[in-house]
Amino acid sequence: MSYQIPKFRHPELPVNDLGYTKADYEGSISTLCAGCGHDSISGAIVKACHELSIPPHMIAKMSGIGCSSKSPTYFLGKSHGFNSVHGRMPSVVTGAAMANRDLIYLGVSGDGDTASIGMGQFAHVARRNLNMVYIVMNNGCYGLTKGQDSATADEGSVSKKGDANVFSAIDLCSTALQMGATFVARSFSGDKDQLVPLIKAAISHRGFALIDVVSPCVTFNNNAGSTKSYEFVREHAEATGTVDFVPMQKEITTDYEPGSSHEVTLHDGSSIHLYKMSENLDPFDRTSALMNMENHRTAGDILTGLIYMDKDSRDLHDVLETSRRPLNTLDTEDLCPGNQMLKNINASLR
Amino acid sequence: MKRIESVNDFVIKFANVNGTGSASANNMFAKALFRMGLPVCPKNIFPSNIQGLPTWYEVRVSEKGYLGRRGGVDIALSVNPQSMAQDIKEVEEGGYFIYDDTKPLDLRLMRNDVNIIGIPLTRICNEEYTDPRQRQLFKNVIYVGALAALLDMDFKVLTDLVKDQFKGKEKLILPNIHALELGHQYVKANLECPIGIRVKTSDQVGDKILLDGNTALGLGAIYGGATVAAWYPITPSTSVVDAYEKYVRRVRIDPGTGEKNYAIVQAEDELSAIGMVIGASWNGARAFTATSGPGISLMSEFLGLAYFAEIPTVLIDVQRAGPSTGMPTRTQQSDVLSAAYASHGDTKQVLLFPATPKECFDFGAMSFDLAERLQTPIIIMTDLDLGMNDNMSEPLEWDDNRAYDRGKVMTAEQLEEGVEFGRYLDVDGDAICYRTYPGAHPKRGAFFTRGTSRDEYAVYTERGEEYEKNMLRLMRKWDTIKEYVPEPEVVTAAEKTDVAVLYYGTSEESSRESLDFLAEEGVHLDAMRVRAFPFNDDVKAFIENHKQVFVIEQNRDAQLRTLLMAEFEFGPDKLKSVLCFDGTPISARNISKQIKQHLNGGEVQPLHRTKIAGQAGE
Ligand SMILES: Cc1ncc(C[n+]2csc(CCOP(=O)(O)OP(=O)(O)O)c2C)c(N)n1
Ligand code: SF4
Numbered sequence: 001m002s003y004q005i006p007k008f009r010h011p012e013l014p015v016n017d018l019g020y021t022k023a024d025y026e027g028s029i030s031t032l033c034a035g036c037g038h039d040s041i042s043g044a045i046v047k048a049c050h051e052l053s054i055p056p057h058m059i060a061k062m063s064g065i066g067c068s069s070k071s072p073t074y075f076l077g078k079s080h081g082f083n084s085v086h087g088r089m090p091s092v093v094t095g096a097a098m099a100n101r102d103l104i105y106l107g108v109s110g111d112g113d114t115a116s117i118g119m120g121q122f123a124h125v126a127r128r129n130l131n132m133v134y135i136v137m138n139n140g141c142y143g144l145t146k147g148q149d150s151a152t153a154d155e156g157s158v159s160k161k162g163d164a165n166v167f168s169a170i171d172l173c174s175t176a177l178q179m180g181a182t183f184v185a186r187s188f189s190g191d192k193d194q195l196v197p198l199i200k201a202a203i204s205h206r207g208f209a210l211i212d213v214v215s216p217c218v219t220f221n222n223n224a225g226s227t228k229s230y231e232f233v234r235e236h237a238e239a240t241g242t243v244d245f246v247p248m249q250k251e252i253t254t255d256y257e258p259g260s261s262h263e264v265t266l267h268d269g270s271s272i273h274l275y276k277m278s279e280n281l282d283p284f285d286r287t288s289a290l291m292n293m294e295n296h297r298t299a300g301d302i303l304t305g306l307i308y309m310d311k312d313s314r315d316l317h318d319v320l321e322t323s324r325r326p327l328n329t330l331d332t333e334d335l336c337p338g339n340q341m342l343k344n345i346n347a348s349l350r
Numbered sequence: 351m352k353r354i355e356s357v358n359d360f361v362i363k364f365a366n367v368n369g370t371g372s373a374s375a376n377n378m379f380a381k382a383l384f385r386m387g388l389p390v391c392p393k394n395i396f397p398s399n400i401q402g403l404p405t406w407y408e409v410r411v412s413e414k415g416y417l418g419r420r421g422g423v424d425i426a427l428s429v430n431p432q433s434m435a436q437d438i439k440e441v442e443e444g445g446y447f448i449y450d451d452t453k454p455l456d457l458r459l460m461r462n463d464v465n466i467i468g469i470p471l472t473r474i475c476n477e478e479y480t481d482p483r484q485r486q487l488f489k490n491v492i493y494v495g496a497l498a499a500l501l502d503m504d505f506k507v508l509t510d511l512v513k514d515q516f517k518g519k520e521k522l523i524l525p526n527i528h529a530l531e532l533g534h535q536y537v538k539a540n541l542e543c544p545i546g547i548r549v550k551t552s553d554q555v556g557d558k559i560l561l562d563g564n565t566a567l568g569l570g571a572i573y574g575g576a577t578v579a580a581w582y583p584i585t586p587s588t589s590v591v592d593a594y595e596k597y598v599r600r601v602r603i604d605p606g607t608g609e610k611n612y613a614i615v616q617a618e619d620e621l622s623a624i625g626m627v628i629g630a631s632w633n634g635a636r637a638f639t640a641t642s643g644p645g646i647s648l649m650s651e652f653l654g655l656a657y658f659a660e661i662p663t664v665l666i667d668v669q670r671a672g673p674s675t676g677m678p679t680r681t682q683q684s685d686v687l688s689a690a691y692a693s694h695g696d697t698k699q700v701l702l703f704p705a706t707p708k709e710c711f712d713f714g715a716m717s718f719d720l721a722e723r724l725q726t727p728i729i730i731m732t733d734l735d736l737g738m739n740d741n742m743s744e745p746l747e748w749d750d751n752r753a754y755d756r757g758k759v760m761t762a763e764q765l766e767e768g769v770e771f772g773r774y775l776d777v778d779g780d781a782i783c784y785r786t787y788p789g790a791h792p793k794r795g796a797f798f799t800r801g802t803s804r805d806e807y808a809v810y811t812e813r814g815e816e817y818e819k820n821m822l823r824l825m826r827k828w829d830t831i832k833e834y835v836p837e838p839e840v841v842t843a844a845e846k847t848d849v850a851v852l853y854y855g856t857s858e859e860s861s862r863e864s865l866d867f868l869a870e871e872g873v874h875l876d877a878m879r880v881r882a883f884p885f886n887d888d889v890k891a892f893i894e895n896h897k898q899v900f901v902i903e904q905n906r907d908a909q910l911r912t913l914l915m916a917e918f919e920f921g922p923d924k925l926k927s928v929l930c931f932d933g934t935p936i937s938a939r940n941i942s943k944q945i946k947q948h949l950n951g952g953e954v955q956p957l958h959r960t961k962i963a964g965q966a967g968e
Contacts (some may be wrong), residue, residue: 055792056792057788057789057790057791057792057793057796058789060633060788060789062629072798073798073810077796078792078793078796079788079796080786080788080789080796080797080798080799081796081797081798081799081800082629082632082798082799082800083798083799083800083801083802084625084628084629084652084655084801085625085651085652085655085801088621088622088625088652090622090625091580091617091621091622091623091624091625091626091629092625092626092628092629092632093629094580094615094622094625094626094629095578095580095625095626095627095628095629095630095631095632095633095637096629096630096632096633096788097629098577098578098613098615098626098629098630098635098637099577099578099629099630099631099632099633099634099635099637100633100634100635100787100788100789102789103633103788103789120618120619120621120622121618121621121622121625123618124617124618124622128615316615320610320613320614320615321608321609321610322609322610322611322612323604323607323609323610323611324607324609325611327577327578327611327612327613327630327635328577328630328633328634328635328787330575330577330611331575331753331754331756332575332752332753332754334611335572335575335577335602335611335754336573336575336748336752336754337572337573337601338748338750339747339748339749339750341601342569342573342745342746342747342748343745345569345597345746346557346559346745346746349559349560349561350384350385350557350558350559350560
């Protein structure tokens with residue numbers, strides 16, 4: 001069941017450039033466990049889309065299967081949604097994006113959905129640089145099937161049952177980087193200040209944007225000894241720096257240092273402003289990003305923030321040279337070569 | 351000694367080594383006969399291997415126009431020592447065995463009831479060419495020239511064909527013609543020509559074309575308006591997307607901007623390929639994928655989603671011999687059940703069974719209309735035989751006044767007017783509901799697509815009655831579908847009979863021939879070719895109206911028969927199986943033999959396989 005949120009709203013809620021209130025970006029009331037990190041992420045998505053003044057119907061929200069993959073029901077109620085099958089959201093988004101390049105594709109997945117059954121599709125969608133935002137709600141366990149370890153559970157991390165995980169963890173950010181992702185970030189569901197600008201930047205980035213969000217499962221993985229619990233993450237998160245996202249509308253300002261290495265202009269004219277960089281991290285250098293993540297991992301820390309971005313990313317449509325006009329707007333007269341061409345083909349087959 | 355004598359009616363089988371360039375020479379031979387006005391039916395029988403193993407090419411020539419496999423070999427042309435023992439054994443009594451006699455024939459292989467003809471192909475090559483690759487390639491062309499003399503073919507047809515074939519690569523024309531002449535002259539000078547079998551120019555071809563089913567399907571996808579193709583390589587379906595790509599490049603690139611009005615993505619696997627098709631179709635583009643048995647297995651979960659969430663999906667299954675990896679380069683019709691009920695839960699998928707390249711083209715184009723009209727997966731079931739062999743076919747045609755049927759899509763205007771929208775509301779009573787494309791309207795029309803149970807407004811629910819309502823509507827939709835899919839074709843016997851045959855896809859040609867043969871012997875049978883699943887009521891009536899129906903198919907388990915029994919609740923005695931599942935296309939002789947055996951043999955055990963298995967290879 002999903003419950004509709006009551007329609008009544010305070011008349012003076014702030015509106016964005018399109019005249020929409022935040023409520024216009026919400027969905028049904030969540031049926032996830034109270035306190036589930038996934039709900040905070042949904043909240044961050046709502047805030048980011050509202051602040052960016054995106055027409056809600058221009059977003060397609062797609063997911064696989066799992067608690068995390070259920071969450072699209074709980075945000076952006078005016079957008080089309082698609083719960084596909086377990087682990088295979090990336091292919092559905094790829095097809096959808098091929099059909100209509102004008103929508104914004106927001107994929108939501110879990111760590112089970114992505115790092116186990118969907119690992120192949122995850123790797124390949126990153127490698128194809130599909131223009132999409134891919135948010136992993138990463139709780140290190142399977143929520144919906146009641147708490148089994150997932151492939152992102154750290155070795156030694158203790159599950160609710162009390163067993164320590166014996167296998168090494170897959171780091172989705174490193175994997176994405178190695179697969180050629182052009183925007184990689186990590187955040188924490190409890191850190192909205194960091195997460196919201198990251199989501200905004202990811203939406204504006206042209207190409208594959210991964211945000212791996214540690215999102216504790218309060219029911220099955222928020223116990224002592226779990227490295228994906230609220231407490232552990234709060235204590236061990238180290239931010240790369242604070243990220244400010246400046247949407248395109250406000251670009252003509254003078255308080256930026258032009259050419260500053262910490263300010264990035266995205267393809268649509270928006271910019272990301274990074275400050276307080278952690279030492280040695282150059283977010284425009286893939287190798288340095290990988291090394292930094294690895295260093296923090298061995299030190300037992302979780303590096304959060306924008307980890308890598310390719311400023312000159314070419315997305316799948318650029319590579320395939322598909323027409324600017326969305327393919328789904330083409331019809332018989334644009335597509336059908338007509339009988340004369342068949343006559344020529346017939347003649348060549350005699 | 352007996353000598354098979356015939357004009358324009360014979361079977362010749364070439365035995366070569368895979369990867370030696372024999373395919374194009376053999377093809378040249380078949381095409382030359384075709385250009386002489388003779389119906390030909392060429393079939394590749396090749397190994398799942400790139401180089402070195404035996405490969406065969408069988409050409410059936412039939413002035414009467416029979417286009418299936420007949421069975422038996424009248425002329426064997428063997429240039430592969432590895433398969434020579436088998437090749438000579440296959441020749442009919444009084445037939446001809448042509449071989450490279452540069453080395454003498456192993457006396458143990460000798461047959462006294464076969465006409466043995468030696469041509470020193472290797473010697474001729476070695477005397478003429480120094481380059482080893484040329485020696486290999488031209489050996490094949492030389493035997494085509496030799497055959498032209500033995501069969502009394504019009505030599506000019508061959509030289510014209512070479513000129514056409516190498517248009518744009520003019521340097522190759524003269525050397526090829528020279529090789530043809532080498533073979534031709536040697537045979538004229540040294541052997542008795544023509545042999546008992548010969549060809550005469552005829553006029554049985556008309557405006558027909560020679561085309562393989564996969565290319566026809568690729569063209570069908572273009573004409574049907576497919577803009578997205580996602581696929582993962584698998585024999586024998588790969589050339590569907592190859593053909594799509596080849597032709598789409600010619601017709602769908604904007605000459606000004608170089609932009610493409612299509613997108614082809616080679617997926618990482620079949621799971622992804624079908625996922626992309628579903629995503630694109632959900633978003634309002636026409637999309638397709640092509641695969642074979644192993645791919646169907648992988649795509650099943652997604653097919654269930656597309657069925658339940660009602661997303662148009664076009665999937666081409668070029669069947670090969672299973673189970674598992676089976677015989678990847680041999681033909682079968684053995685994915686019928688796994689496709690018909692693909693996926694878990696109560697699922698039914700629409701299948702189309704084309705029998706000719708023309709039908710591949712037509713069904714290919716039509717499948718997009720059907721998928722969007724019916725909002726469900728459409729699976730085109732062809733097989734290696736139709737897909738990868740040149741088949742004689744009616745020319746392809748397109749009605750320029752035809753517009754695509756995009757099905758029930760609610761537009762922004764309708765939504766603006768405030769028309770009620772519920773994704774799974776049966777507004778028109780045909781159980782097909784309206785959908786909207788993502789992004790259609792700022793305030794209305796958005797819905798959630800999901801594989802979980804939902805109500806008529808696409809809202810998730812686990813209430814039993816909502817689930818049942820939806821499942822029953824899908825059953826009613828299945829009835830609607832029956833009205834849209836291609837109807838079966840009936841051929842009534844010359845004399846009244848209560849026995850009939852039923853076949854589908856590539857079983858048609860040989861079945862038709864075998865019916866003619868049986869009729870000559872006084873056995874008359876009505877015939878029906880099923881062209882789609884769901885079966886419509888005509889299929890039911892046809893079976894009911896006959897005491898006994900033979901179901902002819904190319905798999906071990908009589909899969910279409912099972913489907914007929916399951917859907918119509920016919921008892922097993924009503925439907926008898928005629929089967930072939932050795933990986934080669936079923937032959938007319940095999941069919942006749944099995945039917946006669948059933949008819950004469952009194953009690954037949956339909957589920958008793960051993961008897962049938964013994965007959966399958968003839
Ligand atoms: C093919 C298939 N296998 C297994 C399942 C069962 N299943 C549902 S959700 C899930 C795991 C979800 O874990 P995750 O993606 O981490 O999401 P979470 O619930 O933790 O947010 C599994 C295994 C399924 N739906 N489909
Ligand atoms: S089980 Fe865990 S992941 Fe699922 S909703 Fe509850 S807290 Fe969230």
